[in-house]
Amino acid sequence: MNGEAIYEQLRDRFPDKVSETRGQGPLKCVYVKPEAIEEVLIALRDQETLGFRHLSFISGIDLKEAIEVAYGLISYSLKVLILLKVTLDHENPTVRTVSHIFSAANWHERETFDLFGVKFEGHPDLRRLLLPEDWKGHPLRKDYKEEPFYHEMPTTREPLLGRS
């Protein structure tokens, strides 16, 4: 079973919650309604014929007008990777957590929160992961401006190579 067949199956099961297969290039994806992401993932994980037991990654994508969160899942039995996406509001991106479905999602969601500011509702421990707790802003958003100083430490260095 390849990716497209799985997407087809998902659409059959959740007709109004899973979109058409979209995306260009080698990796296609389906868009899932943000409120349905939990049940879709549970279905993917628990259905015997699918067996998507491995959450490979959760990644935010900033498209300037919206923020997407991509879920990469691998099935050990089908040996295939699929990609699900949810589209969120750019200003206040919020989605339900999936950390109770895949515990691996815990840290991936914390990272996405840290770098994109996506709030995962119901996450048990939504703190910044990589950046210091008092860091301002979410650096992987396209509108992020780095502050010149962090705790009075300059965040940039004068280049040694200056043009004459």
Add this chain to the structure above:
Amino acid sequence: MNVYAQTLMEWLKVPEAYLVYVRIGVFFVYALVALTFGALFAGVTSWYERRVAARMQSRIGPNRVGPQGILQWLCDGVKCFLKEDLVPKEADRPLFRLAPYPVFIGIVSTFVVLPFSATVVGSDLNVGLVYLIAITALVVAGILMAGWSSNSKWTLLGGVRSAAQMVSYEIPLALSLLVVVVPAGTLSLQGLIRFQGGAPWNWLVFQSPMTFVAFFLFFTSALAEGNRTPFDLPEAESELVAGYNTEYSGLRFLFFFFAEWMNLYVIGAIVTAVFLGGWRIPGVAWQRQAGSPLLELVGFALYLAKSLVVVNVIIWLRWTLPRLRIDQLMKMCWKYFVPIGMVSIVLSMLFTALVTAVPLLGRITSIGLLVLGGLIGAALLRRTAYAFSSFPDKPYFKWMV
């Protein structure tokens, strides 16, 4: 040493009334000599251990200071002298400053009873073994003081581990010595050595199956007492940073290390004295050895050589084995060593009674155990030969690089 004081008085024709002063003088000189010996040994061993470890790890090791780097320990010592003696701000200052000394004293004081040869001994106490066990317990106090007073959690963990470990291992240590004391009938170290003979089959280690077991028991417990791998939990680098001495620097740190390496010799010397025939020369009665300076010297050389072999084995073990976990360490002590020690004492008594009745049995047992020891050695040699044959690197005998 009293013998020497006597001789000196006769030689110098000093009146009898001054005996006590001459004795004090002789003791003072002896203390200096013993301390210098210990210090030199600790220093050179610290270099030697690094060189040996390096070769085991296919490195070269320190070889820059002096010929083959033999003066490396002097440099390290001078460095420690020059470093600032830091005391952490929140530390318990008096205790922190005091802690290295009990450790140091505990180790150095063993030289009172440790013999060098038939007559050269600080004082041949008739409770020598008890004294040894008692005085080395000071080390625990020092380490616990260091761990507590540094006011750091890592040092505290190191100190508490050390206290638990050393207090526990005192028991198998004492038990294994008792196993030997039963046939020998004395607690004095010189007495134990006199009881043994020069030839291996007369050594206490091969005296009975129980003493053979006690030898391993004692050796292992002594390693645990001395915080050597595989029992170096109090200073387990990868777990506790550096254990109880994490916060120490400069001279006080040096004291800890000084004690550690001097302890190597102490372990080696005790093992040699109690189990491996001490300064006895094969085929020479101890009374003759006590009289002649030449034989004394030969005895001392033999004693030192055997101690060095033991020290080498300790170093060798350290660079081979991983370390145990604290619960395994405790389990080993209380579930294996203590019961084995106790059973050994009882059996040792029975065996001693048996051997008194049938002397031939004792001789046969000794030879049998000697053969067993040889078999263990042969197993090691066979494995070494296999190690050479299974890896393409050729043997290489140039040691000075």
Add this chain to the structure above:
Amino acid sequence: MGSFGKYFRNIRNSAGSILDGMAVTLSWMFRRPYTIQYPDRIGRPVQDLIAPRFRGLLEVALPLCTGCQLCQRTCPIEVILVEVKKGADGNRYLTRFDIDVSKCMVCGLCAEACPTGAIRHTREFEMSCDDIRKLVLHYVTEPVLPYKPSARIDAAAVPPVGSIVKRLTRDRHAPYVPYVPVEPPSAEAPPTREGKP
């Protein structure tokens, strides 16, 4: 008997495994150590022991440099600065070729991009010094005419790999001397072909 036998077998195996380990460490006491005694006591410069492709400090052979600035554009982190200026005589002169060694991550992309092989990796790597500004290597000390691909060049005019950077880093423990920008020659000074770095 089963559990009793197992108990003793366990002891035997444990002792055997420890003896195994001790035999291996003992055998290495009698084998050749693998480390070498850097930096001295190895008989020849350590640079000679390194593989020819080793990516060490970058150097620029100015007689080969066309001033195309391809390296500058390829470099992902702006380590290279090349400047070409017009002189009073109408010729274009190479007035600056700086490499910020403190920042360079020796990836080798510039050397791959260079069409003439002027910028290249050496096997030199010793560059420790006490002032980060000394880590900017200035290859152009007087204005140089860029190399023309059509021109024939004497192979002997190109310094051997490593010699240039060796000369530049020789005085790295001397006090820092500020860099004086190179200007293209004015009308009176006659231009030279071989720029001495």
Add this chain to the structure above:
Amino acid sequence: MNLQDIIVEAEGGQQMLLNMGPQHPSTHGVIRFLVKADGEVISEAIPVVGYLHRGIEKIAESMPYAGFIPFTDRVDYLAAMFCNHAFVTAVEKLLGLEVPRRAEYLRVIADEMNRIASHLIAVGSMAMDIGAYTPFLHGIREREIINDLTEMLCGGRLTYNYMRIGGVSRDLPDGFLKRLKGFLDRFDPGFINEFNRLIGGNEILVRRCAHVATIGADEAMDMGLAGPNLRASGVSWDLRRDMPYSCYPDLEFDVPVGRGFRGSLGDSYDRFMVRILEMSQSARLLRQAIEKLPDGDIQAKAPRKIKPPAGESYGAVESARGELGFYLVSDGGETPLRLKIRTGSFSAMWAIHRKSAGCMLADLVVLLASADIVAPEIDR
């Protein structure tokens, strides 16, 4: 709850709060744990990561594709070749580029050499954390030979920057294959046997590792473990075999799986042993790759300025630390729109957080070493 609250809570309670790291001998690199402990027994070890966060994913958004390859070296300093490989795979998938066979073989040779080097450090440093220093240096010694080989091959010993989009940067130098064969002859079975005798079978090590931090198969899948850590739990999953890339389909190899070698399935000793078995499989792969190495180009015809069409791709390779994936989103420009790096250490660190409860302090060190954590891979 922020860190300050955790500290206050533990200090006020009956537990001791130990601050393990970021400078601690066994937290390889800079990892910090806030360890809540009752004496030696840990009730929770909270990882505080991010000390090595360099924002590589952010850098990628302003780097041309070809110029980003050196940065991937910095993702995992012990196994940089895989990061190269995963990134170029992702870009090649996006471009639809066919890589010449010889280049694929060269990539596999470089990968497998790197896998041996990385596993040597993993098992060696695990022995070191347990207290035996010598095996670590024996591992380093063999790794040094591999380092010399990669230096011959691409000029770098740690940051290789060997692969290019559409191939590799340089062909094999003279005498390389002979030296590699010489290394393999001494390494497998000679060195592996010796290492097992020195430490692998050592009773103390076995006692320290067996039954420690056991991770069952279901749990391992749930926590997203990958690579040797997952296989040690009994899940036979290897991207090289199951989602084949490069020239792995041509080569024959086994996937070692943990089976409770001396303890229970998925304990620290299994993770140790699986790595040792994998080294031997890598040697086998290398021997085959040398045997089958075809002639031909080492570089596909890639445009000078790489500008992939808009789209997404996921390039994943089986790194020494498991599934290493580069999720690449391109909007058709010269730089990626988004690059997400999925690493094995990241999920392993999460597993350590989960499994630390109930361990002893010494077990945490074993767990940390057996999961083979590399700090920059977590933080990126």
